[in-house]
Each structure stands twice: as C-alpha cells, then as structure tokens.
Amino acid sequence: MLIWLPIGAGLAVLLLGDRNIVAGRWLALAASVATLALSVPLWSSFDTATAALQFPEKLPWIPRFDAWYALGVDGISLPLIVLTAFMTVPVVIAGWRVIETRPAQYYAAFLIMEGLMIGVFSATDALLFYFFWEAMLIPMFLIIGIWGGPRRVYATIKFFLYTFLGSVFMLAALIYMYVKGGSYAIASLQALPLTLIEQRWIFLALLLAFAVKVPMFPVHTWLPDAHVEAPTGGSVILAAIMLKMGGYGFLRFSLPVTPDASRELDLLVIALSLIAVIYIGFVALVQQDMKKLIAYSSIAHMGFVTLGAFVIYEIVRNTGSLQGAGMGLDGAMVQMVSHGLISGALFLCVGVLYDRVHSRQIADYGGVVNTMPVFAAFMVLFALANTGLPGTSGFVGEFLVIIASFRASFWYSALAAVTLVLGAAYTLWLVKRVIFGPVTSPRVAALEDLNGREYIVLTALALAVLMVGVWPAPLLKVMQPTIQHLVSQAIATKL
Amino acid sequence: MSWFSLAPAVPEIFLAAGICVILLVEVFAGERHRGLTPTLTLLALAVGAGLTVRYGHVTQRTVLFDGMYVADELGFALKLAAFLFVAVALLYSRAYLEQRSILRGEYYVLALTALLGIFVLVSANNLLTVYLGVELLALSVYAMVAFDRDSGIAAESAMKYFVLGAVASGALLYGMSLIYGLTGTLDLGQIAARLQAPFSPGVILGLTFIVVAVAFKLGAVPFHMWLPDVYEGAPTSVTLFIGTAPKIAYFALTLRLLTQGLAGTEPQWSQMLAALAVMTLIVGNVVAIVQTNLKRLLAYSTIANVGFIVLGFVAGTPDGYAAALYYTLVYVLVALGSFGVILLASAKGFEADQLEDYKGLYRRDPLLALAMMALMFSTAGVPPLVGFWAKLRIFQALWETNHLWLVVIAAAMSVVGAYYYLRVIKLMYFDEPAAQLPPTRAAAGVRLALGLNAAAVLLLGVLPGPLLDLCARLIR
Numbered sequence: 014m015l016i017w018l019p020i021g022a023g024l025a026v027l028l029l030g031d032r033n034i035v036a037g038r039w040l041a042l043a044a045s046v047a048t049l050a051l052s053v054p055l056w057s058s059f060d061t062a063t064a065a066l067q068f069p070e071k072l073p074w075i076p077r078f079d080a081w082y083a084l085g086v087d088g089i090s091l092p093l094i095v096l097t098a099f100m101t102v103p104v105v106i107a108g109w110r111v112i113e114t115r116p117a118q119y120y121a122a123f124l125i126m127e128g129l130m131i132g133v134f135s136a137t138d139a140l141l142f143y144f145f146w147e148a149m150l151i152p153m154f155l156i157i158g159i160w161g162g163p164r165r166v167y168a169t170i171k172f173f174l175y176t177f178l179g180s181v182f183m184l185a186a187l188i189y190m191y192v193k194g195g196s197y198a199i200a201s202l203q204a205l206p207l208t209l210i211e212q213r214w215i216f217l218a219l220l221l222a223f224a225v226k227v228p229m230f231p232v233h234t235w236l237p238d239a240h241v242e243a244p245t246g247g248s249v250i251l252a253a254i255m256l257k258m259g260g261y262g263f264l265r266f267s268l269p270v271t272p273d274a275s276r277e278l279d280l281l282v283i284a285l286s287l288i289a290v291i292y293i294g295f296v297a298l299v300q301q302d303m304k305k306l307i308a309y310s311s312i313a314h315m316g317f318v319t320l321g322a323f324v325i326y327e328i329v330r331n332t333g334s335l336q337g338a339g340m341g342l343d344g345a346m347v348q349m350v351s352h353g354l355i356s357g358a359l360f361l362c363v364g365v366l367y368d369r370v371h372s373r374q375i376a377d378y379g380g381v382v383n384t385m386p387v388f389a390a391f392m393v394l395f396a397l398a399n400t401g402l403p404g405t406s407g408f409v410g411e412f413l414v415i416i417a418s419f420r421a422s423f424w425y426s427a428l429a430a431v432t433l434v435l436g437a438a439y440t441l442w443l444v445k446r447v448i449f450g451p452v453t454s455p456r457v458a459a460l461e462d463l464n465g466r467e468y469i470v471l472t473a474l475a476l477a478v479l480m481v482g483v484w485p486a487p488l489l490k491v492m493q494p495t496i497q498h499l500v501s502q503a504i505a506t507k508l
Numbered sequence: 509m510s511w512f513s514l515a516p517a518v519p520e521i522f523l524a525a526g527i528c529v530i531l532l533v534e535v536f537a538g539e540r541h542r543g544l545t546p547t548l549t550l551l552a553l554a555v556g557a558g559l560t561v562r563y564g565h566v567t568q569r570t571v572l573f574d575g576m577y578v579a580d581e582l583g584f585a586l587k588l589a590a591f592l593f594v595a596v597a598l599l600y601s602r603a604y605l606e607q608r609s610i611l612r613g614e615y616y617v618l619a620l621t622a623l624l625g626i627f628v629l630v631s632a633n634n635l636l637t638v639y640l641g642v643e644l645l646a647l648s649v650y651a652m653v654a655f656d657r658d659s660g661i662a663a664e665s666a667m668k669y670f671v672l673g674a675v676a677s678g679a680l681l682y683g684m685s686l687i688y689g690l691t692g693t694l695d696l697g698q699i700a701a702r703l704q705a706p707f708s709p710g711v712i713l714g715l716t717f718i719v720v721a722v723a724f725k726l727g728a729v730p731f732h733m734w735l736p737d738v739y740e741g742a743p744t745s746v747t748l749f750i751g752t753a754p755k756i757a758y759f760a761l762t763l764r765l766l767t768q769g770l771a772g773t774e775p776q777w778s779q780m781l782a783a784l785a786v787m788t789l790i791v792g793n794v795v796a797i798v799q800t801n802l803k804r805l806l807a808y809s810t811i812a813n814v815g816f817i818v819l820g821f822v823a824g825t826p827d828g829y830a831a832a833l834y835y836t837l838v839y840v841l842v843a844l845g846s847f848g849v850i851l852l853a854s855a856k857g858f859e860a861d862q863l864e865d866y867k868g869l870y871r872r873d874p875l876l877a878l879a880m881m882a883l884m885f886s887t888a889g890v891p892p893l894v895g896f897w898a899k900l901r902i903f904q905a906l907w908e909t910n911h912l913w914l915v916v917i918a919a920a921m922s923v924v925g926a927y928y929y930l931r932v933i934k935l936m937y938f939d940e941p942a943a944q945l946p947p948t949r950a951a952a953g954v955r956l957a958l959g960l961n962a963a964a965v966l967l968l969g970v971l972p973g974p975l976l977d978l979c980a981r982l983i984r
Contacts, residue, residue: 073973074971074973075972075973075976076973076977077973077976077977077980078976143891144891144892144896147890147891147896148890148891148892150890151885151890154930154933155937158933158934158937158938159937159938165938166934166938169934169938170927170930170931170934173926173930174923174926174927174930177888177890177923177926178920178923181919181920181922181923182919184900184903184919185903185907185915185916185919188900188903188904188907189907191904192904192907192908
C-alpha cells in the first residue's frame with residue numbers, strides 16, 4: 014500500500030500533465046503527506062518485542078523461480094521507511110515554485126521513486142528487492158539529467174553506470190545463491206549454508222554493490238558529481254535515502270548471508286571506512302562549492318555507518334561482548350536516520366540560497382545572517398548537528414559508533430573521533446564563510462528571508478533532528494530486537 | 509492419409525495459397541488500388557493466425573510428409589509469434605514506404621514468402637527442409653533489402669548480404685553433406701540416433717561448418733560483418749523486418765540443428781559457441797559505443813544481444829534453451845519497437861537514422877520519446893522492463909551449469925552496453941533539438957500499436973511469470 018500509493022499518484026500527476034500543474038502539485042503533496050500519514054500507524058502498531066517480520070504481505074509473483082511479491086517490516090527497515098516517507102514531503106514542497114520545466118514529470122519521478130524506495134526497504138524477497146533497487150535508477154537518472162546543472166549529463170551517466178556495475182554483480186551473486194538453494198526469499202538466503210570460498214566471492218560481489226551505493230572510498234567519486242549537478246530535491250533524496258540503501262544492504266544481506274566472510278574481511282571494510290572518515294574529511298575541507306562540501310561530508314558520515322556495522326566482529330573477537338556489538342549496529346542505524354535528516358536539511362538550505370542567488374560557490378556569499386536571520390538560525394542548527402553537537406541527532410549515532418569501536422580497539426575510536434574535529438572544522442568554516450562576516454556581495458544584500466513554505470519545511474526537519482538527538486529511546490527501542498537477532502546471525506558461523 | 513491429417517501444416521498451406529492470390533490480385537488490381545495489397549496482406553496474416561489457432565494446434569510431436577516436417581508446440585507458438593511480429597512490422601512500415609514511393613505489392617509478397625521461409629525453418633525435421641527454409645527466407649530478404657532500387661547504398665548492402673549469405677549457405681550445405689555422408693541420412697532424428705561418440709574428424713568438420721553457418725545467420729562475431737552494413741543500408745522498414753521475425757527462425761534453426769540433430773556433439777559445439785559468444789558480446793557492445801548512426805548502433809546492439817542468446821545455448825541444458833527462447837522473443841519485441849520508433853520519426857526525405865536527429869525528441873514527440881526510453885532501458889536490462897528478466901534467465905542458466913567466467917563477462921558487458929543505450933536517452937531527454945526537423949507524423953492507429961508495444965515491454969517486465977512458464981514448457 015505504501016509502495017503503490019505514491020507510484021499511482023505519480024502516474025496520475027504525469028497524466029495531468031504540465032498544463033494542470035497546479036492540480037498536479039497539490040495531488041503530489043497530498044500523496045506524499047498521505048504516505049507519511051500511513052507510515053505512522055506502521056510505527057505505532059509495530060511490536061517492539063519481536064525480531065520477526067511484521068505486517069507481512071505475500072502474493073505469488075513468479076512461481077517458476079519461487080519468487081514472491083513478499084513484503085514485511087522489521088526493526089531496521091521501519092525507521093528507514095518512515096524516513097523515506099518523511100523526506101519526500103519536503104522535497105515535493107521544495108520544488109513548488111522552483112521547478113519550471115516539465116514540473117509534472119518532476120513530481121511524478123519523485124513520487125514513483127518514493128514508492129520504489131519503500132519497496133526496497135520492505136521487500137523480503139531478494140528478487141523483489143533487486144527489482145526495486147534497480148528500477149529506482151531510472152527516475153533518478155532522469156531527475157539528474159533533466160533538471161540538473163550544467164554538467165548534468167556527465168554526472169548522471171556516471172551515477173547510473175557506477176551503480177549498475179555494482180548491482181549486476183550483486184545480481185549474479187543472488188542468482189548463484191538461488192541456483193544453490195532454490196529460493197529467493199531473504200530468510201532462506203540467510204539460512205543457506207555456504208563454504209568459505211563461496212562466501213568470500215558473494216561477499217565481494219555484495220560489497221561492490223553496496224559500497225558503490227553508500228558510497229565507500231574508493232568508489233565514491235560519482236557522488237560529488239551527482240550531488241552537485243542534481244536539483245535540490247534530487248540531492249536531498251540522494252543523500253537522505255539512496256545512500257541508506259547501501260547501508261541497509263550491508264545489514265540485510267552482507268552480515269547475515271555471509272557471516273564468515275564478513276568476519277574474515279572485516280578489516281578491509283573498517284579500513285575503507287576509516288579512510289572515508291579521515292581522508293574525505295580533509296577533502297571536504299578544501300571545497301569551494303557548498304553542495305560538494307556537503308556531499309563529501311556525507312561520504313565521511315556514511316563511513317561511520319559501515320564502521321559501526323563491521324566493527325562488531327572486532328568487538329566480539331576482542332571482548333566477546335554481544336551487547337557492544339549491538340551498540341555498533343545501533344550506532345550505524347541511528348547514524349543513517351540522522352544523516353538522512355541532517356544532510357537532507359543541509360541540501361535544502363543550500364537550495365534555499367541557490368534559488369535566490371543562483372550560485373553554489375562559497376565565495377559568492379558572506380554575511381547572509383544580516384539579510385536572512387531566520388534562515389541563518391536554521392542553517393547554523395543543521396551545521397552544528399552535522400558536526401555532532403550533543404542534543405542533536407548527529408551526536409547520538411556518532412557517539413554510539415565511537416563507543417562501540419573503542420571496545421574493539423582504542424585506535425579505531427581515536428581515528429574515528431578525528432572526524433569530530435574535522436567535521437567541526439569544515440562545517441563551521443562553511444558556516445563562517447557563508448552566514449557570518451560582513452556583507453560583501455550586492456546579491457547577498459538583496460536577499461529576502463524564508464518564505465512560509467521553506468519555513469515549514471525547515472522547522473519540521475529541525476524538530477526531527479532535535480527529537481532524535483534529545484530522546485532517541487523510541488528509535489532504539491524499535492530497533493532493539495532486530496539488532497539483537499542480527500548480531501546473533503552475524504556472528505554465527507555457516508561453515 | 510486423409511486431408512485432415514495435414515491440419516498441423518495449415519499455416520504453411522494457407523500462406524502459400526495466400527501468396528499466390530495476393531500476387532494475382534496485385535497484378536490485376538495493384539496499379540489502380542494502391543492500398544489493396546497491404547490491407548489484404550494484413551487480413552491474410554490475421555486469418556492465417558486464426559486458422560493456426562483453430563486447426564494447427566498440436567499437443568504432441570507429430571511428424572508429417574515422410575519425416576520432412578515436424579509439428580510441435582514450440583513450432584505452433586513460434587509461428588503464432590511470427591504472424592504477430594510480421595503483421596506489426598508491416599503495419600509500422602506502411603507510411604514509410606508510401607513516403608518513399610516504394611509502396612508496391614511485391615514488397616508485401618516478399619514479406620509473406622519470407623514468413624513462409626520462417627515457418628518451414630521452424631518446422632524442419634530434415635536437412636533438406638532446413639536448407640529449403642533458410643534459402644526461401646534469405647532470398648526473399650535479399651530482394652527486400654534491394655527494394656528501393658534507386659538507392660545506391662541499399663543496392664550495395666543487398667549485394668554484400670547476398671554474396672556473404674551465399675558463402676554461409678555454401679558452408680551450411682557443405683557441413684550437411686559431410687554429416688549426410690557419415691550418417692547416411694538426412695532426417696534429424698535419425699542423425700541424432702546414428703551419431704555416437706567417439707566422433708570421426710569428418711563429423712567434427714561437418715559440425716564446424718554448420719556452426720559457422722548458424723553463427724553467420726545469427727550474426728555472431730566473427731561472422732557478423734554483413735549485419736551493420738545491411739542494417740544501415742537497407743530501407744528502415746526492411747531493417748525492421750530482418751531485425752525481428754527472422755530471428756525467431758534462426759533461433760529455431762539453431763535449436764533443431766544443434767540441440768536435436770547434432771545433440772550428441774554437444775560438448776564440441778558448446779565450446780565453439782562459448783568462444784563465439786564471448787567475442788560477440790565484447791565486439792558488439794564495445795563497437796556500438798562509437799556509432800553515430802542509430803540504425804548501425806542498433807545493429808551492434810543486435811550483435812550484443814545475439815551474444816546473450818548464444819550463451820543460452822552454451823549452457824547446454826533445456827533450461828538454457830528456454831532462456832535463449834525467452835531472450836529471443838523479448839529481443840524481437842524490443843527490436844520491433846525501437847525500429848518502429850525510427851520509422852515513425854522519419855518523414856519524407858528525412859530518414860531519422862542519425863543519432864543527432866534524436867536530440868530533444870522529447871519536445872517534438874513525447875510519446876515516441878517515452879516509448880523509446882522504455883525500449884532502451886529494457887535492452888540495457890533494467891527492471892521493471894522485460895529485458896531484465898531475459899538477462900536474468902541467461903545468468904541463471906549459466907550458473908546452473910557453473911560457467912563462472914561467462915557470467916562475469918556477460919555481467920561486465922551488460923554494463924558497457926548500458927552506456928550507449930543511456931546515450932540515446934540522453935539525446936532524447938537532456939539535449940535541446942538541434943535544428944528544425946520535420947514533425948513526426950503518424951496515423952493514430954500506428955501510434956497506438958507502438959504504444960502497446962512499449963506497454964507490453966513494461967507489463968511483461970512487471971509480471972514476467974506467464975511468458976517464462978510458456979518458454980519453459982515449450983522446450984522440454
């Protein structure tokens with residue numbers, strides 16, 4: 014239901030066409046709000062005592078392959094589904110007056126994508142998962158290519174080919190497991206016995222797919238291009254949701270399906286994550302373009318997710334503490350949700366400025382606080398959240414991951430903590446150069462503060478960021494049983 | 509033997525009679541009533557398909573005409589598909605032919621004789637019948653390529669096609685004669701029974717020649733040289749024709765000859781095909797990247813797709829053949845649409861075959877652009893479009909037979925392939941129209957057909973179950 018409502022509405026908007034765009038806009042907004050509203054009961058009636066899949070739906074799809082249209086929700090998919098539904102609303106609102114060319118298709122693309130993303134997070138059949146995962150490339154390809162910036166064609170083709178390359182190898186791995194086990198159900202893939210050599214290859218194939226999506230160093234290079242060229246809405250969805258699909262993939266597939274290979278190769282992933290956290294942090298420091306800076310900061314923050322997911326093996330090896338391992342995964346999940354909110358909000362902030370000045374260069378700004386005080390307050394809040402200020406959601410995720418990695422080794426946590434410094438450096442320096450200082454540019458002097466639409470959107474996001482930051486308990490509680498179950502799956506051996 | 513026992517051959521019998529009638533009608537009334545033959549042809553195809561469904565259905569393998577002809581469910585389904593694909597191809601072509609003043613009855617008659625050749629090939633159970641079908645189809649198609657007699661490039665490509673095709677036919681005949689000489693029979697079933705390992709070098713030699721001929725007909729590297737030139741040089745309506753229905757026939761040719769007649773030599777031919785498939789995938793996909801002519805690009809894309817079909821045969825299991833069948837049907841459906849888009853985008857004096865011509869197609873004709881986008885994503889193998897399942901089936905068949913390296917190469921090459929399909933979409937959607945181009949003009953009915961064509965690609969992609977089941981059932 015959550016999947017088909019936005020897709021159906023998207024098609025309806027497409028049919029309404031550009032001529033009836035006013036109706037189309039309202040329909041798009043109504044559909045995205047309705048989806049969000051529908052996801053609320055999902056949360057409230059979610060049973061937090063069990064790790065089993067809830068709200069299952071199962072219809073035969075391709076009996077020949079034993080592939081089912083099977084959906085279900087558990088503790089790691091629920092927060093991401095709600096996040097998806099939540100973030101689409103601001104995207105629809107953000108494009109309200111800004112998108113002038115082919116607006117009907119713009120809304121249709123976003124709504125269809127929302128449906129497909131929810132599908133990715135709720136599919137319990139690997140073939141269905143892949144179906145949604147890949148289908149989503151089409152609307153994103155068009156969003157960047159049609160409404161993007163000057164180098165959009167290069168960026169979008171790079172984006173498509175990178176992700177496609179990663180996913181075909183994942184597909185090959187999934188088919189291999191199907192041929193071996195005779196089923197595409199994720200649960201049976203998780204239960205499928207595999208030798209270490211098989212696991213290694215499958216792990217690497219999955220790693221390629223998810224690492225591109227997260228993105229991890231060194232396959233991250235598509236992200237800055239895609240982010241910079243994408244329209245604001247596209248950047249928001251890309252940063253807030255699509256990157257999470259990679260992290261979700263690690264938790265859903267890599268850890269439980271190939272636990273032994275994950276244990277064996279965990280240092281590889283940890284090393285890549287730490288490189289992402291530190292090296293990319295330095296790269297972010299020297300960016301001249303606001304969107305590029307936030308894009309690099311996304312890569313660094315997503316490094317925490319992969320670190321939190323794979324450091325569990327080191328924790329178990331060094332201390333044997335399952336609780337500590339669970340903390341790493343908790344941190345990874347919270348970090349995903351929080352990064353979704355914060356990076357989405359930051360991209361929206363940049364969008365607000367870009368709509369007025371039509372420049373993303375940091376040098377073109379300065380002293381925005383003088384002309385846009387309300388906006389400046391929001392921007393500073395999100396920037397502080399991005400640096401991991403206590404009281405904001407950014408703090409919770411990073412803190413959990415750092416504590417968890419401390420149990421594994423002092424050095425992991427020390428290196429990971431470097432990011433707190435680096436993150437503060439590049440984010441605050443960005444704020445200093447854009448928001449504060451004297452007004453030097455006449456264009457900045459002519460700026461007008463937020464309008465009602467932008468105000469509502471940023472307020473909602475700010476509330477969400479603060480809520481997760483101050484009181485993360487509900488979120489953690491929802492995830493708890495599933496994370497425990499996941500830890501037991503991840504450290505069990507299949508040999 | 510009663511007349512009724514010939515019922516399974518009703519498509520061929522009806523079509524042969526229909527061709528004679530249409531030829532006569534064309535001679536006596538064609539000049540005065542230009543639209544008569546095309547309408548009659550479509551009518552004949554519809555009636556033929558109807559008769560086939562009514563009388564031609566067989567539930568089990570039936571051999572007719574002293575073992576020359578075999579009727580089975582596979583043949584029945586392939587013939588129905590061929591009826592449909594040829595009818596749609598002719599429907600798309602009409603306006604194009606009219607604009608170039610080559611709307612003549614002979615074109616339709618040739619299309620029907622080619623279709624008859626397809627049927628013969630699909631139902632062949634004897635080396636002679638195989639050869640008869642191959643030649644009937646090939647000769648009709650050579651003439652169609654040269655149909656626009658004022659066009660130098662069409663004549664050149666017809667010549668090239670004919671000469672190279674004759675060499676391939678020679679190879680086929682030579683291989684057949686070796687097999688005949690060593691087994692003493694022309695009947696495919698008998699050949700299969702008499703060929704026992706270990707094989708004499710003569711058998712392997714004959715097999716090699718037959719594989720070469722099959723590879724030529726399919727367009728597998730290194731026997732693909734004719735394909736891009738013919739696709740580019742022929743009138744687009746003819747490219748559409750040769751790019752679609754005959755592929756079904758060549759699939760049947762491969763299936764009947766290699767997996768039925770020469771089943772015993774499977775280890776040998778599957779190695780040969782594996783080498784061909786790898787070369788085909790690499791050359792087809794890589795060379796397509798640099799093309800500037802859409803027809804030529806699609807020609808190389810055809811070659812790349814043939815690589816996948818051949819991979820299905822390499823697997824050497826019924827599952828692999830079913831995958832190849834599915835891939836062939838899906839490919840033909842998509843090719844029908846993509847060449848159809850070229851036909852619909854063309855106008856009098858404007859071929860619409862350069863990639864440049866598609867810049868900003870979205871602005872000129874949203875429906876065409878949308879259809880083309882769906883078709884391109886489908887060939888690239890992106891869900892929710894049907895091309896994805898075709899690739900998935902091939903991968904599955906290869907995994908089942910443990911062809912690790914072929915899976916890796918095929919996966920890598922499908923990423924390379926995605927690039928040039930994306931380029932077409934990029935031109936249509938992201939670029940501004942280059943110059944003043946003639947507006948696309950097509951009858952509502954034809955546009956509807958193209959829309960249905962693209963919708964079928966999406967629908968079969970979302971619900972792939974039935975067609976997958978059908979293909980698996982046809983190959984048992």
